[in-house]
Amino acid sequence: MQSILPLPTQPVKPGTSTGQQFWQSSEKTIDSYSPADGQLIARVHVSSRADYDRVVETAQAAFQQWRQVPAPRRGEIVRxxxxxxxxxxxxxxxxxxYEMGKSLQEGLGEVQEIIDICDFAVGQSRQLYGLSMHSERPAHRMxxxxxxxGVVGIISAFNFPVAVWSWNAMLAxxxxxxxxxxxxxxTPLTALACQQIIGDVLRNNDVPEGVSCLVTGGRDAGEWLARDPRIALVSATGSTRMGKAVAEAVAGRLGRSLLELGGNNAIIVSEHADLDLAIPAIVFGAVGTAGQRCTTTRRLIVQESIYDDVKNRLKNAYAQLRIGSPLDESFHVGPLIDQQAVKGYQTAVNEIRELGGRFVVEPGLIDGSGFESGCYVKPCIAEAENQWPIVQKETFAPILYLLKYTSLDDAIAQQNAVPQGLSSAIxxxxxxxxxxxxSIAGSDCGIANVNIGTSGAEIGGAFGGEKETGGGRESGSDAWKAYMRRQTNTVNYGTTMPLAQGITFEL
Structure with a gap:
């Protein structure tokens, strides 16, 4: 695949985004292979600890200047x-x-999310509101x-390689x-591309070197951010296992963390549902991004009186799915990210069979011409029980569990009876x-929808979930508050010194 962006011709090095400084003290590299065709598309230098420390020092110096820039001016740069x-x-x-494997329409949609959060952040730059309170003391203003x-560390996941970064960075x-x-x-190359795209904007506006930085690597680099007291906030998106490690490290130094972790999302289908509306939403939610979204629909809880009808409709819909290259817009489903993900899919399929699950739509691997990467799998549907261990876990693959319910209370209880709490729908x-x-006795998730699926959140609403999803909120609403510190102020403009709570203290 030829270069499609203004990228460097040499392996990228860690450093800042404006192109003025790049540092490299390590010869180690990350090889990025496309799951679409298995081709090597990028070789990216891994940040050493010395590289990381220089980046943090540069960011700290930049913060001293950047925080003094008026917020509307910062918003203009984001615009x-x-x-x-x-x-x-x-x-x-x-x-x-190409690098991640999601369909081209989803790839374009992810960039649209960046554009949308930029627009949102521009308006937010003029609305960083505080509150005014009445003081109990005369001639006082509170x-x-x-x-x-300060310095915000952003750890992003492969499934949304650029959008989630932007949700954090633009508001920060x-x-x-x-x-x-x-x-x-x-997915390191897409990160480099984003840094290159904004480089001209930062240079043209004389933004201090270090406002936007990139460090590359695996678990080590994430641990550096989590354990570093110089990092005021660590926003981490990924698995629950990873999030727990980040939370423990950040809490150990009394830092702040914003966690967006696993989901095990369910759709309840009532006997009062419009199935012509529901089926497309269910299918997209289950197979979009090849089941590799944190908001992927993983459980379908169907009222028993319409269970067979829904099952047959889904079988017919799945039979129409076209699987192939994500760059070909005629295909609905692309590949999983890598062979490790394929093994996770196979392990889950085997466990479902061992538990007695019956596949309504059969699983399988796809090979042959056009599938040389070995990362293509068949989206499948299994009849299961909500309490099964495999159903309780998040498998990052296009596996949909079909469950029955009798009463709405039963459906909501099943929906909530998993460790995760991200997205839900009825x-x-x-x-x-x-x-x-x-209602308060309904869904326990951070997102609860009616007559739309679990996937496809809009920028205007705060995104995040409860329980093992981590409790963080990103993107819209008042999520900006996570990136700032609150200060309460009291001004005495009178001529006496009254104390709060009526306390007297005389000398």
Missing amino acids: QMGEQFRRYKRELGTLVS FEQWHSL WVCGDVCIWKPSEK FTLNMREAERFL
Whole structure:
């Protein structure tokens, strides 16, 4: 595949985004292979500890200047970044698709998420509001304000190699923070591309070197960020196992963490559902990104009176799925990210069979011409039980579990009876069922939808989940507060010194 972006011709080195400084003290590299065709597409230098320390020192120095830039001005720079991503949407979306394996439409959609969060952050830059409170003391004014936090570390996952970085970085930047990005070692080239795209914007606006930084590597680089007291906030997206390790390390130094971890998302299909609406949403939720979204639909909880109808409709829909190169827009499903993911799919399939599960749509590997990477698998559907250990786990693959329910209370109980709590949905035209699902006694997830699927969150709403999903919130609403520190202020403009709670203290 020929270069489609203004990328360096040499292996990329760790450093800052403006192109003025790149540091390399390690000869170790990461090889990025496309799951679409198995071809080597990039060789990226791995950051050494010395590289990392230089990046942090540069970021710390940049923060001293960047936080003094007025927030609306920071927003204007982010607006210009959004324009750059608009300019390179097709090219970057194609690269995302090729390096990660998601369909081209999803790759383009991911770049659109960057554009959307840039637009959101521009408006947010003029709305970093505090509150005004009435003091109990006369001639006193009490209020709160928000200040920039510091250096933000961003650890992103392979399945959304650029969008999740932007959810964090764009808000952090308008808040006056600086960012160090540790992308997944499975998708380093897309991270480099993003840094190159914004490089001209940063240079043209005389942004201090170190406002946007990149470090590369595997687990070591993530641990450096998590354990480093110089990093004010670590935002980590990935598996629950990884998130627990990050949370423990950050908490050990009393730092801040923002965690977006695993999902085990369910859709409840009521007997009052519009199935013509539900089936396409279920299929996309289950097979989009080859089941490698944290919001992928993994469990389908169907009212027993319509169970057979739903099952047959899904069999017919799955029979129409076309699997192939993610760059060909005629295909619905692309490959898994690598052979490790394929093994995870096979292990789950074997465990389902051992537990007595019956496949409604059969699993399998796909090989032959056009599938040389060995990363293509068949999306499958298995009749299962919610309490099975394999159903309780998140398998990053296109496996959908089909479950029955009798009453709505039963359905909600099954939905909530997993360790994860990210996304959920119900399909029903019954208002009472919908409101029951959204009530305090309904879904326990961070996202709860009615008559749409579990996948496809919009920028305007805060994204995140509960329980083993980590509790973090990114993107819209008031998620910006995670990237700032709150300060309460009281000003005495009177001529006496009254104390709070009526306390008297005389000398």
